[in-house]
Amino acid sequence: MLEVEGLTKRFGTVTALEDVSFSIAEGEVVGLLGENGAGKTTTLRLLAGSLYPTAGRVVIGGRNLFREPLAAKRKVGYLPEQLPLDPGMRVRRFLDYVGRLKGLGRRDRGEGVRHVLSVCGLEDAADRNLGVLSRGMKTRVGLAQALVHNPELVLLDEPTAGLDPQQVLNMRELILSLAGHHTILFSSHNLGEVSECCNRVVLLKEGHVAAEDALASLEGRAGDTRVLRLRLAHPPEDLYDVLGTLHDVTHAEPFEADVDGVVRVTVLAVEGVRERIATEAVERGWGLTELAEVSESLAEVFHRKVAEEE
Amino acid sequence: MNAALGVYRRELGRILAGSATFLALPLALVWVAWQRHYGAPLGLPVDGMDAAFRAAALVLAPLVVWAGAPALAAERAEGTATLWAISPVRPSAVVGGKLLALLTFALAAGLLVTGPAVWAQVALGHAAWPRVGAGVVGLVLLCMLAASFTLLASALAHHFSTAFAWGLGLLALWVWGNEIMARAAGAVAALLPTGWAPAVAGLFDPVAGWGGRAVLYPLYVGWVDPTAVCAMGAVAVVALAATHQVMASERWRG
Numbered sequence: 001m002l003e004v005e006g007l008t009k010r011f012g013t014v015t016a017l018e019d020v021s022f023s024i025a026e027g028e029v030v031g032l033l034g035e036n037g038a039g040k041t042t043t044l045r046l047l048a049g050s051l052y053p054t055a056g057r058v059v060i061g062g063r064n065l066f067r068e069p070l071a072a073k074r075k076v077g078y079l080p081e082q083l084p085l086d087p088g089m090r091v092r093r094f095l096d097y098v099g100r101l102k103g104l105g106r107r108d109r110g111e112g113v114r115h116v117l118s119v120c121g122l123e124d125a126a127d128r129n130l131g132v133l134s135r136g137m138k139t140r141v142g143l144a145q146a147l148v149h150n151p152e153l154v155l156l157d158e159p160t161a162g163l164d165p166q167q168v169l170n171m172r173e174l175i176l177s178l179a180g181h182h183t184i185l186f187s188s189h190n191l192g193e194v195s196e197c198c199n200r201v202v203l204l205k206e207g208h209v210a211a212e213d214a215l216a217s218l219e220g221r222a223g224d225t226r227v228l229r230l231r232l233a234h235p236p237e238d239l240y241d242v243l244g245t246l247h248d249v250t251h252a253e254p255f256e257a258d259v260d261g262v263v264r265v266t267v268l269a270v271e272g273v274r275e276r277i278a279t280e281a282v283e284r285g286w287g288l289t290e291l292a293e294v295s296e297s298l299a300e301v302f303h304r305k306v307a308e309e310e
Numbered sequence: 311m312n313a314a315l316g317v318y319r320r321e322l323g324r325i326l327a328g329s330a331t332f333l334a335l336p337l338a339l340v341w342v343a344w345q346r347h348y349g350a351p352l353g354l355p356v357d358g359m360d361a362a363f364r365a366a367a368l369v370l371a372p373l374v375v376w377a378g379a380p381a382l383a384a385e386r387a388e389g390t391a392t393l394w395a396i397s398p399v400r401p402s403a404v405v406g407g408k409l410l411a412l413l414t415f416a417l418a419a420g421l422l423v424t425g426p427a428v429w430a431q432v433a434l435g436h437a438a439w440p441r442v443g444a445g446v447v448g449l450v451l452l453c454m455l456a457a458s459f460t461l462l463a464s465a466l467a468h469h470f471s472t473a474f475a476w477g478l479g480l481l482a483l484w485v486w487g488n489e490i491m492a493r494a495a496g497a498v499a500a501l502l503p504t505g506w507a508p509a510v511a512g513l514f515d516p517v518a519g520w521g522g523r524a525v526l527y528p529l530y531v532g533w534v535d536p537t538a539v540c541a542m543g544a545v546a547v548v549a550l551a552a553t554h555q556v557m558a559s560e561r562w563r564g
Contacts, residue, residue: 050395052560070398084392088324100316101397145393 001026001183002047002153007056009042016042017207020056024200026152029179031194032187034204040187041081043204044157047185048078061152074103077146077182081157083138084145087131091122091141094130095148102149109148116144120174136167143174147182154178156186160193172196229255229294230263230277233287239263242280248273313399317407318414325377325415363445366424370449371456374416375477378460380470381408382557387468391563401557405550409457416453424449447534451542456481458549465556484545 002024009017017039024030034040045051047058049069058065063072086094092113099109117123120140125133130141139159146154159175160168175197178184188194194201203211232239243252243265251266267273274291281288385391394404428442456477463476556562 048396050392050563070400073396073398076396078396080389080392080396082389082392084389086320086388086390089320097316097320098393098397101313101393101399103312103398105312 001028001061002185003057003059004043004047005057007043007046007058008054009039009046009051010054015207017046020204020207020209022202022209022212024153024183024185026183027180028200029175029184029186029198031191031198031201032185032204033189033191033194033201034187034210035189037206038204039207040189040204041157042207044078044155044185044187045080048076048080048155049073050078050080074149075152076155077149077151077153078155079139079142079146079157079159081161083142085130085138085141087129089130090127091130091133091144092117092126094141095144098145099148104149112148112150115150116147119147119177120144121170135162136164136170139163139167139171140174143171147178152183154182154184154186156184158187158189160188160190168193226267226269227294228265228267228274228277229290229292230265230281230288231290232261232263232281233289235261235263235286236284239286242284243277246273246276246280249277311403313397314403314407314410317404318410321381321408321411322414324380325411363424363449366420366427366445367449367452369423370416370420371452371481372478373419374412374453374456375460375474375481377415378408378412378457379464379467379474379477381412381461382464382553383467383470383473386562394557395563401554404557405461405553408461409454409550412457412460413450413453416457417450420449420453444534447539451534451539454546455484455542455549458546458553459484462549462553462556465553465562480549 004023005021007017007020008015020039020043032040032043042051046053047060047065049065049072053066058072060072061075063075065072089097095113095116096109099112104112117126120143122137122140122144125137125141130138133141139162143156143159146156156175160171163171172193175184175186179197186194186197191201200214201212202209230243236242240252240263243249243263248268249265250268253264254260255262255264265273265277274293278288278291280286281291382391394401424445459480460473460477463480464473467473467476
């Protein structure tokens with residue numbers, strides 16, 4: 001459905017994206033993950049056709065976006081992070097206007113507007129002015145405008161940003177309800193959110209694809225290892241070397257930067273290792289005050305994976 | 311076409327809902343009252359339509375600039391211009407829709423402003439239909455030019471007020487351009503070696519005097535010749551093409 005090859009975007013001397021390549025099959029729901037400034041929004045804007053690339057190729061449903069922009073754009077619905085809503089228009093009228101821009105005829109427009117009003121739960125707000133709607137409702141209208149022409153590919157840029165917790169849950173349900181009807185690529189910096197909605201993840205870091213994996217595979221990686229938190233009153237200088245020699249310990253590092261005496265120990269199995277670390281700490285007089293297992297989130301696994309690959 | 315029609319309908323709705331209409335109505339009423347009490351506007355003779363159309367031009371041209379100034383600048387400021395960039399729409403459809411909406415508005419406002427005057431002249435038996443026709447053509451040309459200048463200014467500006475100022479500035483440059491250029495040419499010629507002065511002054515011959523005035527602003531002299539139609543049409547097309555290019559640029563989309 002979507003093929004991205006060598007996509008590069010430079011703004012003057014700043015390189016926002018460098019040689020980004022990935023593809024999405026029809027019906028997939030893929031999360032585009034990355035920290036602020038990683039290049040998520042630039043990627044989505046390029047895919048939506050609102051920016052021109054410095055280099056690279058994007059094919060949407062068999063149409064090259066930069067050679068046949070009109071044909072390719074008919075297949076795409078895009079919800080930008082900054083909602084493109086006219087505060088002076090009513091919801092129904094706005095969606096009708098967007099339908100016209102998407103090239104829908106009168107009948108298709110009428111059906112499309114009715115459908116998205118129903119799907120996005122906007123029927124009661126259809127005749128209200130966009131300027132008076134809550135942030136959550138505006139996001140729904142933004143999603144409705146992305147869906148009004150029933151696109152094959154839907155691009156969502158941080159669809160839950162700025163929403164309250166209940167609205168976030170509602171929006172996630174809405175996105176889940178779209179899966180199966182559309183191919184979806186949505187950006188987020190919240191891996192928990194992505195893990196709920198997506199079956200695959202593309203991680204961007206500083207304009208590059210740092211990792212691309214199925215969520216099931218990542219969750220498998222999370223199950224391979226465990227993490228212990230070790231707190232010591234008198235940490236020795238050779239602490240990490242000593243810990244590294246212990247059986248089943250794969251890695252030891254400071255838990256937080258600039259905090260002495262708190263260590264993250266990655267181990268293959270908790271049982272046995274905990275006893276070995278405790279024995280070592282007592283015999284060497286490290287002043288052990290805490291030795292506990294901590295649960296590592298999917299996000300931490302993902303970030304660790306990126307660090308390992310770097 | 312469908313997209314252009316969508317842009318047209320939305321733009322017309324926005325203009326009619328805006329303050330421009332409220333500006334046009336009282337001006338039309340003032341015009342009618344003036345006609346009833348004094349018989350002629352600004353002390354000009356009653357036996358022709360020229361004065362009516364000249365005064366209408368004074369109202370309509372800035373009105374079109376006022377109505378058109380937010381056409382693109384506001385869309386960009388609100389973020390709704392993104393919708394054009396992500397939709398299968400060419401910038402020409404957007405420019406065409408906006409221009410058509412502005413001309414429709416100008417036509418309606420023109421009818422409001424000149425209609426009572428023309429009607430009064432007809433009732434008095436003073437109507438000279440060729441002059442009315444020339445006045446209408448002159449007004450349409452002038453409104454098209456004002457709309458084209460304003461759309462270009464609106465595409466270049468980030469705010470309505472800047473677009474309004476630039477639109478008025480371009481229009482003023484067109485209306486009084488020959489005088490400004492002639493004076494500038496005189497000043498430049500004074501600095502040049504003697505032999506060059508006639509050549510520099512000659513550059514402005516085509517737009518100097520009343521003949522030039524008719525090309526630049528036909529309503530001053532009350533008739534429209536083919537040169538005026540061509541000149542104003544060509545400049546409007548150039549301004550619209552420039553607007554199209556500005557909108558197609560990535561800087562504008564971004």
